[in-house]
Amino acid sequence: MEAQHIDTAYLWLCHRRQHYPDNADIWHLRFHWQSERERILDALRQSSYRVSPLQCIHRADGTVIHLWSAADALVAKALALAIRPHLGISKRCTHIKGNGGLKGAVRAVERNSTWFRFVIRTDVKAYYESIDQSLLLTQLSAHINDRWTLNLLSQFIGRTVEHGGLYRDIRRGIGRGSPLSPLFGAVYLQELDAALEPRDVFYVRYMDDILVMARTRWQLRRAIAVLNGVLGRLKLSKHPDKTSIGYIARGFDFLGYRFSRNRLQLARKTLDNMRSTLSRLYEQKKADPQRSAYLGAYLRRWRGWARGGLCDIAVDLPQRPLAAGSQRIALKGPDRRYPEHLRQ
Numbered sequence: 281m282e283a284q285h286i287d288t289a290y291l292w293l294c295h296r297r298q299h300y301p302d303n304a305d306i307w308h309l310r311f312h313w314q315s316e317r318e319r320i321l322d323a324l325r326q327s328s329y330r331v332s333p334l335q336c337i338h339r340a341d342g343t344v345i346h347l348w349s350a351a352d353a354l355v356a357k358a359l360a361l362a363i364r365p366h367l368g369i370s371k372r373c374t375h376i377k378g379n380g381g382l383k384g385a386v387r388a389v390e391r392n393s394t395w396f397r398f399v400i401r402t403d404v405k406a407y408y409e410s411i412d413q414s415l416l417l418t419q420l421s422a423h424i425n426d427r428w429t430l431n432l433l434s435q436f437i438g439r440t441v442e443h444g445g446l447y448r449d450i451r452r453g454i455g456r457g458s459p460l461s462p463l464f465g466a467v468y469l470q471e472l473d474a475a476l477e478p479r480d481v482f483y484v485r486y487m488d489d490i491l492v493m494a495r496t497r498w499q500l501r502r503a504i505a506v507l508n509g510v511l512g513r514l515k516l517s518k519h520p521d522k523t524s525i526g527y528i529a530r531g532f533d534f535l536g537y538r539f540s541r542n543r544l545q546l547a548r549k550t551l552d553n554m555r556s557t558l559s560r561l562y563e564q565k566k567a568d569p570q571r572s573a574y575l576g577a578y579l580r581r582w583r584g585w586a587r588g589g590l591c592d593i594a595v596d597l598p599q600r601p602l603a604a605g606s607q608r609i610a611l612k613g614p615d616r617r618y619p620e621h622l623r624q
Contacts, residue, residue, distance in 0.1 A: 281362040289357035294478045309350040327428040334441035338522040344447040357459040367423050369466045370473035383589030385486050392482045396493035398500040404516050407488035409453040410516050413437050472510045545596040
């Protein structure tokens with residue numbers, strides 16, 4: 281790990297935590313950055329850096345998150361930047377930066393779906409929580425020879441959570457929200473990438489969302505057998521409610537989109553999530569005279585996301601996104617009719 285990785289990670293951290301409360305440790309790190317930078321670099325050079333326990337934070341909405349200290353988040357990001365080129369991640373693993381992302385996976389599926397007849401779409405049940413830490417470290421050691429780097433990675437994998445003075449060691453799974461988590465998620469399923477990529481099927485993966493298209497039933501059965509075998513060896517399993525097998529011509533959902541012959545639409549779940557967000561935003565801004573402007577701004581951003589990265593593909597969008605089946609958002613007073621910018 282070099283000083284440039286620390287400097288790049290610092291800019292990333294300042295952006296990510298710019299809205300944190302006044303008592304957050306990010307402000308101490310920023311105020312004393314020059315001295316903290318030298319302290320962190322010295323600890324890394326001397327192989328003496330130790331990761332602190334995660335803090336258990338309760339959000340206003342009732343959810344609980346585990347938060348790294350500002351210094352640990354900085355080191356995690358720098359470590360991710362340093363090891364990324366050495367991991368040999370497959371191009372079919374699209375959630376990693378530079379491999380196409382979500383929209384790249386959608387474009388690839390849309391381009392190739394006309395050449396195949398059968399499809400299986402699945403994801404791994406509780407993927408992050410089910411990862412075996414010892415297996416993950418073994419996989420990482422196949423790409424990284426430096427013992428200190430592996431020791432530092434093991435500290436981020438086998439983490440400790442502190443809450444109310446009580447400390448709990450996490451012995452299974454990896455944490456969410458860490459800059460290392462996407463890399464861990466990519467590396468852990470590398471065996472699956474290597475097994476399915478050279479076969480005569482189309483294969484793509486976005487984290488643990490997996491899709492395989494085949495021309496014949498036999499090819500699909502073989503791919504499913506390989507998939508089940510790899511997941512079994514990695515102590516993982518397919519999610520029973522998110523696994524579907526069938527004809528491509530009948531359509532299938534993947535990464536928020538609905539694929540069918542010569543037509544790309546948004547999946548029903550994507551539309552339901554959008555309508556739910558609009559409903560919540562409407563209620564939150566009920567007394568605000570600029571309510572329509574807030575709704576319109578959200579809808580424009582949502583439409584931009586839905587079409588973004590797919591400019592060469594026609595995407596069918598709903599004409600009246602505020603309607604959910606027979607239910608509609610009840611507009612009152614001056615907003616009794618849909619605002620013009622929400623009808624488009």
